[in-house]
Structure formats: structure tokens, C-alpha cells
Amino acid sequence: MKYLMLTYGNQEKWDAIPADTFPQEIAKQDAFNKKYAQTGELIGAYGLADAVNAKLVGRKDGMPAVTDGPYLETKEYIASLYLLDVESHERALEIAADMPWADQEPVELWPILHEAATDL
Amino acid sequence: MTVDAEMEGLLRDLAPQVLTALVRRYGQFDLCEDATQEALLAAATQWPAEGMPQNPRSWLVTVASRRLMDQIRSEHSRRLREDSILAATPQSELLGRPADAEAPADRDDSLTLLFLCCHPSLSPPSQIAMTLRAVGGLSTAQIAAAFLVPEATMAQRISRAKQSIRNGGARFAMPTAGELGERIRAVLHVLYLIFNEGYTTTDGSDLTAPQLSGEAIRLTRWLLRLLPSDAEVAGLLALMLLTDARWAARTRPDGSLIPLAEQDRALWDQTAIAEGASLVTEALKNGRVGPYQLQAAIAAVHDEAPDVEATDWPQILGLYDLLERIAPNPMVSLNRAVAVARVHGPAAALELVDSLAADGRMTNHHRLLATRAHLLEQLGDHAASAESYRAAARRATSLPERRHLAARAARLACT
Numbered sequence: 001m002k003y004l005m006l007t008y009g010n011q012e013k014w015d016a017i018p019a020d021t022f023p024q025e026i027a028k029q030d031a032f033n034k035k036y037a038q039t040g041e042l043i044g045a046y047g048l049a050d051a052v053n054a055k056l057v058g059r060k061d062g063m064p065a066v067t068d069g070p071y072l073e074t075k076e077y078i079a080s081l082y083l084l085d086v087e088s089h090e091r092a093l094e095i096a097a098d099m100p101w102a103d104q105e106p107v108e109l110w111p112i113l114h115e116a117a118t119d120l
Numbered sequence: 121m122t123v124d125a126e127m128e129g130l131l132r133d134l135a136p137q138v139l140t141a142l143v144r145r146y147g148q149f150d151l152c153e154d155a156t157q158e159a160l161l162a163a164a165t166q167w168p169a170e171g172m173p174q175n176p177r178s179w180l181v182t183v184a185s186r187r188l189m190d191q192i193r194s195e196h197s198r199r200l201r202e203d204s205i206l207a208a209t210p211q212s213e214l215l216g217r218p219a220d221a222e223a224p225a226d227r228d229d230s231l232t233l234l235f236l237c238c239h240p241s242l243s244p245p246s247q248i249a250m251t252l253r254a255v256g257g258l259s260t261a262q263i264a265a266a267f268l269v270p271e272a273t274m275a276q277r278i279s280r281a282k283q284s285i286r287n288g289g290a291r292f293a294m295p296t297a298g299e300l301g302e303r304i305r306a307v308l309h310v311l312y313l314i315f316n317e318g319y320t321t322t323d324g325s326d327l328t329a330p331q332l333s334g335e336a337i338r339l340t341r342w343l344l345r346l347l348p349s350d351a352e353v354a355g356l357l358a359l360m361l362l363t364d365a366r367w368a369a370r371t372r373p374d375g376s377l378i379p380l381a382e383q384d385r386a387l388w389d390q391t392a393i394a395e396g397a398s399l400v401t402e403a404l405k406n407g408r409v410g411p412y413q414l415q416a417a418i419a420a421v422h423d424e425a426p427d428v429e430a431t432d433w434p435q436i437l438g439l440y441d442l443l444e445r446i447a448p449n450p451m452v453s454l455n456r457a458v459a460v461a462r463v464h465g466p467a468a469a470l471e472l473v474d475s476l477a478a479d480g481r482m483t484n485h486h487r488l489l490a491t492r493a494h495l496l497e498q499l500g501d502h503a504a505s506a507e508s509y510r511a512a513a514r515r516a517t518s519l520p521e522r523r524h525l526a527a528r529a530a531r532l533a534c535t
Contacts, residue, residue, distance in 0.1 A: 002268075037272075037276060039276070039277075039280060040246075040273050040274065040276040040277030040278075042273075043269055043270060043273050044270070085245075085269050085273065087243055087244060111517065113516070113517060113519040114517055114519065
């Protein structure tokens with residue numbers, strides 16, 4: 001079963017982390033990524049670029065119509081995403097709870113729909 | 121330089137034999153597995169150009185043995201192990217077997233290999249990956265493509281599984297008579313999972329991903345040759361054939377689902393149905409009745425009916441009664457309710473479904489909600505039915521299923 005895990009944040013929040021502990025915090029996340037890549041359950045982990053680089057794309061007269069996202073108005077935005085492929089829902093919950101800051105910031109967990117269905 | 125289907129088939133058949141020959145001689149399952157994969161790769165590149173060797177199996181064993189030795193030599197820190205292995209290996213063993221010498225006991229060894237890959241200490245995804253690679257002879261890239269994960273992810277899973285086999289005390293030995301039954305059940309479950317994965321995700325358009333359902337059928341066929349008197353092995357093979365027979369009829373060209381009742385039965389594969397039906401009939405006659413045989417028997421009743429009205433529903437209900445008794449499970453009870461609706465009417469079935477919903481595991485299961493919606497529709501309560509279809513769509517775990525349920529809800533809302 002595949003799952004998408006999301007974390008949210010904003011620059012203000014990250015600025016609040018003391019500079020001298022920042023490398024340790026990063027190392028925690030790296031250790032998490034390595035641990036679950038090794039079990040074969042973490043398919044990919046990506047940090048997203050800053051929200052000022054996010055665009056809202058539509059189509060007008062067959063051409064891309066690009067604006068800065070209204071999502072910038074939201075207090076927090078997506079900071080990173082993780083793709084999991086695990087045996088069970090319980091296992092996905094376990095891994096999400098193992099995220100380094102899950103004790104302070106909840107992690108969003110979304111089941112990904114299968115590409116095809118079982119027989120009716 | 122391409123490997124034709126016949127050669128690939130031969131290589132895949134030989135893969136478990138070569139691996140077991142190596143493990144028997146040298147132990148060290150993980151290293152032997154790597155060496156076997158390399159030998160298969162060498163064969164796939166050399167044979168088309170240079171022609172097939174007289175005894176392909178010996179060729180592969182010889183090449184794999186050399187690769188194994190190379191591998192051990194190249195690791196400096198493993199010098200000691202190399203010495204002990206080389207010392208323990210008679211020189212003659214490092215040469216290929218004479219072409220006319222057939223290795224003894226390959227059949228049993230292949231079975232041992234399958235038991236090792238499906239060892240209970242491994243998680244189901246690892247069991248599946250190991251079975252497809254070591255027994256099925258598929259490459260890591262092929263397995264990754266079939267499960268829609270990157271090759272690196274699948275490689276990690278396989279290497280971890282091999283590590284568990286090495287560390288976890290799983291031995292390359294036949295299970296004892298006492299645990300044999302349980303270990304066969306574990307093997308059958310792995311094959312069943314492989315089949316299901318293939319049946320649900322393969323759309324036939326992706327040529328790089330092997331058809332997992334076909335692979336599961338091939339491996340189960342092979343297992344039945346090794347265990348011809350096991351009625352559940354026959355039952356599982358029958359179930360696969362009888363389900364796979366409907367493959368062409370189960371989706372529209374746009375990928376949307378067609379329920380069993382609405383499928384064009386002319387598209388069903390009659391050869392597969394005949395084989396599956398005769399397998400399960402024989403199995404039920406001779407062996408101890410088990411859940412795979414019963415599910416196959418139910419599939420056979422469906423497959424042999426010219427249309428949904430002509431289906432022998434009382435017989436299907438009887439088989440579900442039996443299945444519910446020997447392998448109780450809420451999903452079986454739900455399927456049984458569908459048969460009850462046909463035999464005793466939708467109101468009786470709805471009562472069953474509502475009592476099932478009291479089971480916490482099932483309350484919000486999309487299958488239960490969809491069945492409930494279908495029964496309400498038959499009873500003429502369109503508003504409640506549409507609501508139940510919508511609830512089912514929200515909880516569906518697959519995209520085509522969600523679309524199908526949402527379309528049903530929308531259709532009812534229009535009437």
C-alpha cells in the first residue's frame with residue numbers, strides 16, 4: 001500500500017530553530033530517511049522549495065497562465081513529502097509517528113489510491 | 121541480440137534449479153543468489169549470439185559457481201571464508217557436471233527453495249520479492265516495475281530479505297512433517313498475493329512489467345507438479361485460472377470496471393475455465409476441502425453460467441455456507457450476503473449486511489457500503505442507495521473502483 005506523508009511549516013518556524021542545533025535536527029531527518037530507505041519502505045523523500053517559488057498554473061487560450069499561488073496566503077505550506085510503500089495501514093502510522101518531530105508537529109498521512117481495482 | 125520468449129522461459133525454469141545446486145554445494149544463500157542472477161544475465165547476453173550450450177543447466181551452474189568464487193575472492197576481508205570454502209570444495213565440483221549427469225533430487229530442492237523464500241520470519245512483501253527473484257527468475261528491475269516502485273527500493277527489499285534469511289536462522293532445509301502443512305499454507309498465500317497484485321494492477325499495456333498473474337499461475341502449476349496430491353494447491357491453481365479467465369471482460373477500453381453481472385461472457389477464456397473447473401472437481405473429490413478449493417468452486421459456478429440469471433445461486437450459497445464455516449472472515453460473510461440476496465431476496469440480505477456492519481472492522485468498509493447500496497437499490501430506496509454509494513466511493517482504495525461507485529450514485533440521483 002502506498003502512502004503520501006506531508007509536513008507543513010513556514011520560514012518563521014524554521015528561523016526559530018537555534019542555529020547551533022540546526023545540523024543535529026537535519027541529521028535526525030537524514031537518519032530517518034536512511035532507516036526507511038533501507039527497509040525498502042521509503043520510495044522517496046523530497047524537501048520542497050520555498051513557497052515564493054511555488055506557482056499556480058492554469059491554461060488560457062492553450063497557453064500556460066502562471067501566477068504566484070494564492071496558497072502563499074495560508075499560514076503554513078507544504079515543506080516536504082515522503083512516498084511510502086508499506087504492508088499495512090498500521091505500519092504507515094508507525095512510520096509517520098517515527099518522524100523526528102512528530103511529537104511536536106503532526107505529519108499528514110494520505111493513502112494513495114491503487115492504479116487498478118480488485119474484481120467486483 | 122534479443123532473448124526470445126522460449127529462451128527466457130527456459131532460463132526462468134532453470135533459475136531455481138541452478139540456485140539450489142549452488143546452495144547445496146556452498147551454503148550462503150545470499151551470495152549464491154547473486155551469483156545465479158549474474159549467470160542468468162550472462163546466458164541472456166551470450167546464448168543468442170553464441171548459441172545455446174548442449175546442457176544449459178550445467179552451463180549455468182558452472183558460470184554461477186565461477187561468479188561465486190570471483191565474488192568471494194574479490195572481497196579481501198573475506199579471505200578466510202574463501203579459503204575454507206575452497207578447501208571444502210572438491211576440485212571436480214568447480215568444473216561443470218558431465219552433460220549426461222542429471223542432478224539428483226532437483227524437485228525436492230526447488231521446493232525447499234520455495235519454502236525458504238516464503239519463510240515466516242520474512243514480511244509478506246519480502247516473501248513475494250524473494251519468490252519472484254529466486255524461484256521465478258525475474259530480475260530486480262522487472263519485479264520493481266511490476267510493483268510500481270523504483271528499482272533501488274526493490275533492491276533494498278531484496279537485500280534486506282536475504283539478510284534476514286542469513287541472520288534469522290531460516291535454514292535451507294525441508295520443513296519437518298509437523299510444520300509442513302502450515303508452511304505450504306504460507307507458500308500458497310504468497311502465490312495468491314502475487315496473483316492478486318497482477319490481476320488488479322496489470323492493464324496489459326506496460327510491456328516492461330511482467331504479468332504477475334501469469335507468473336503466479338506458472339509458479340502454482342509448477343508447485344502442483346511437485347505436490348500433486350495436495351488438494352489446496354490444485355484449488356489455488358483452479359481459482360487463479362477461473363478468475364484470470366474473465367480478465368478480458370472485466371474492464372472497458374477506457375479502463376473503467378465492469379461488474380461480473382454485466383460482463384460480456386463471450387470474452388471469457390473457455391480453455392482456462394475448462395481446465396480450472398476440472399482441476400477443482402478432481403480436488404474436491406479426492407482431497408480435504410479447503411478455502412481455495414471452495415473459492416475455486418464458487419468461481420467455477422459463475423464461469424459456467426451463460427448469464428447472471430441462469431447462475432446456480434443456491435449452489436453458490438451452499439458453498440459460501442461451507443466456506444464461512446471452515447474459514448470465517450467478514451469478507452466471506454459479505455460475499456455470502458450477495459448470494460443470499462439472489463436466493464432469498466434483497467431484504468434478507470440487507471439484514472445480514474447490517475448485522476455485519478456492527479463488526480467494527482467492517483462498518484465503514486467500502487465493499488460493505490457498496491453491497492448495502494446495491495441491495496437498497498434493488499429494494500427501490502434510491503435516495504438511501506445513492507447515499508450509500510457515495511459513502512462507498514469516498515472510502516474506496518482504488519481509482520477505478522471510486523469512479524465506478526461515484527457513477528452509480530450519480531445515476532441514481534438522476535432517476
